[in-house]
Amino acid sequence: xxxxxxxxxxxxxxxxxxxxxxxxxxxxxxxxxxxxxxxxxxxxxxxxxxxxxxxxxxxxxxxxxxxxxxxxxxxxxxxxxxxxxxxxxxxxxxxxxxxxxxxxxxxxxxxxxxxxxxxxxxxxxxxxxxxxxxxxxxxxxxxxxxxxxxxxxxxxxxxxxxxxxxxxxxxxxxxxxxxxxxxxxxxxxxxxxxxxxxxxxxxxxxxxxxxxxxxxxxxxxxxxxxxxxxxxxxxxxxxxxxxxxxxxxxxxxxxxxxxxxxxxxxxxxxxxxxxxxxxxxxxxxxxxxxxxxxxxxxxxxxxxxxxxxxxxxxxxxxxxxxxxxxxxxxxxxxxxxxxxxxxxxxxxxxxxxxxxxxxxxxxxxxxxxxxxxxxxxxxxxxxxxxxxxxxxxxxxxxxxxxxxxxxxxxxxxxxxxxxxxxxxxxxxxxxxxxxxxxxxxxxxxxxxxxxxxxxxxxxxxxxxxxxxxxxxxxxxxxxxxxxxxxxxxxxxxxxxxxxxxxxxxxxxxxxxxxxxxxxxxxxxxxxxxx
Numbered sequence: 332x333x334x335x336x337x338x339x340x341x342x343x344x345x346x347x348x349x350x351x352x353x354x355x356x357x358x359x360x361x362x363x364x365x366x367x368x369x370x371x372x373x374x375x376x377x378x379x380x381x382x383x384x385x386x387x388x389x390x391x392x393x394x395x396x397x398x399x400x401x402x403x404x405x406x407x408x409x410x411x412x413x414x415x416x417x418x419x420x421x422x423x424x425x426x427x428x429x430x431x432x433x434x435x436x437x438x439x440x441x442x443x444x445x446x447x448x449x450x451x452x453x454x455x456x457x458x459x460x461x462x463x464x465x466x467x468x469x470x471x472x473x474x475x476x477x478x479x480x481x482x483x484x485x486x487x488x489x490x491x492x493x494x495x496x497x498x499x500x501x502x503x504x505x506x507x508x509x510x511x512x513x514x515x516x517x518x519x520x521x522x523x524x525x526x527x528x529x530x531x532x533x534x535x536x537x538x539x540x541x542x543x544x545x546x547x548x549x550x551x552x553x554x555x556x557x558x559x560x561x562x563x564x565x566x567x568x569x570x571x572x573x574x575x576x577x578x579x580x581x582x583x584x585x586x587x588x589x590x591x592x593x594x595x596x597x598x599x600x601x602x603x604x605x606x607x608x609x610x611x612x613x614x615x616x617x618x619x620x621x622x623x624x625x626x627x628x629x630x631x632x633x634x635x636x637x638x639x640x641x642x643x644x645x646x647x648x649x650x651x652x653x654x655x656x657x658x659x660x661x662x663x664x665x666x667x668x669x670x671x672x673x674x675x676x677x678x679x680x681x682x683x684x685x686x687x688x689x690x691x692x693x694x695x696x697x698x699x700x701x702x703x704x705x706x707x708x709x710x711x712x713x714x715x716x717x718x719x720x721x722x723x724x725x726x727x728x729x730x731x732x733x734x735x736x737x738x739x740x741x742x743x744x745x746x747x748x749x750x751x752x753x754x755x756x757x758x759x760x761x762x763x764x765x766x767x768x769x770x771x772x773x774x775x776x777x778x779x780x781x782x783x784x785x786x787x788x789x790x791x792x793x794x795x796x797x798x799x800x801x802x803x804x805x806x807x808x809x810x811x812x813x814x815x816x817x818x819x820x821x822x823x824x825x826x827x828x829x830x831x832x833x834x835x836x837x838x839x840x841x842x843x844x845x846x847x848x849x850x851x852x853x854x855x856x857x858x859x860x861x
Contacts, residue, residue: 365622375403
């Protein structure tokens with residue numbers, strides 16, 4: 332059931348650690364077939380197939396009727412093995428001069444940096460013609476057997492002003508056995524299971540929102556050709572659905588944006604979501620045997636709901652359409668809930684090469700003359716905001732345009748504990764992107780200093796802020812150490828690409844999806860991929 336094979340690509344300019352190449356995406360009429368992980372279970376799960384199904388485990392085959400109660404139990408025998416690489420640059424394979432200069436920079440410091448080729452080529456139906464090249468070149472400066480060791484290097488580099496991140500390589504998936512029971516009777520045991528529903532599949536107690544405040548469990552319905560079940564990278568049984576991308580998209584759209592949004596916003600979301608899935612095939616889950624997952628890590632997909640049929644009908648005019656760059660490269664059309672008034676540039680949020688299409692735009696018909704990287708101006712922008720598309724209380728997400736948070740002494744102590752530098756006396760070296768989001772800040776403590784880089788790390792440090800675009804009024808004790816704070820912020824999410832709230836507001840004004848996409852992704856080209 333493995334979908335990936337290892338291949339090597341010669342290059343005289345830089346060292347290559349590994350390359351992952353994916354097999355072609357099988358096509359059905361007007362669609363693309365993808366493999367999406369829809370659930371994971373640590374020990375067991377229950378399911379049924381309302382129209383019946385066929386199953387196979389370790390060469391043993393059988394049938395499931397509509398009335399059958401089915402259960403799969405699992406026994407883990409070996410955990411997944413990982414390696415943790417510290418990365419300092421992500422760029423395209425064609426940027427050989429950039430990569431050479433980066434390797435030489437680290438060589439001068441006595442560090443043997445390497446280039447890792449992440450991603451894959453996606454082929455047409457003939458399995459020979461490349462239709463999408465998702466490969467990128469990342470520069471690694473260290474590899475570690477565990478995440479804490481890798482994080483120590485990330486922290487060390489941050490103190491030197493160097494942004495970095497941790498890439499988790501799956502060396503081997505977990506191993507174990509699966510046992511299928513039908514109506515309480517054991518049918519077969521083996522390392523994996525293949526299930527082919529006649530039409531639909533009903534999975535019980537699917538976990539969602541793991542690690543988030545909305546975490547929970549729900550029964551879910553799916554329509555797909557095949558379900559693979561096997562042990563995965565998280566030491567749990569992975570349920571991977573093989574289905575058409577155009578089937579998956581309506582479920583993604585209603586999960587990521589309001590199903591009640593105007594048609595222009597729904598269609599813009601469909602194009603962005605389709606591009607995000609296709610641009611990350613062979614990238615985010617390169618070693619795990621599937622293309623995308625149904626959680627926030629990729630894009631949320633809850634399967635068949637009461638809204639998917641209606642939304643599916645509305646987004647049909649966008650079928651197969653994606654955004655590309657001028658050179659034809661597929662654009663990863665990212666989006667966030669509410670940009671707060673100005674979207675952010677990709678290189679401030681992630682350690683990637685600046686992309687003019689993702690450079691950030693005002694979500695405003697008449698942009699104000701403000702420099703949001705400057706403290707006084709961003710403070711005025713947050714506390715006295717101008718009129719913006721995403722400041723619309725009549726559309727979903729409009730209430731996320733501005734936010735505030737009062738942090739108690741206990742909550743501030745939790746921040747100090749994470750930083751591990753004792754009581755904090757000052758916060759300096761604050762650097763902001765074009766949207767006002769902070770991408771670097773240094774904490775001065777009684778036992779040293781700690782620099783935190785990138786907006787997601789900053790948001791997590793403070794307990795999960797809605798965005799990294801904020802200003803603060805700090806409260807201090809008699810010795811001038813910070814004890815608590817009042818925060819005032821703008822937006823929800825990383826802010827790069829399309830603002831979902833703004834898109835809904837523009838659609839209400841009559842904008843069609845192509846115009847909405849051109850606003851948030853200036854310079855992009857709308858193209859029919861299949």
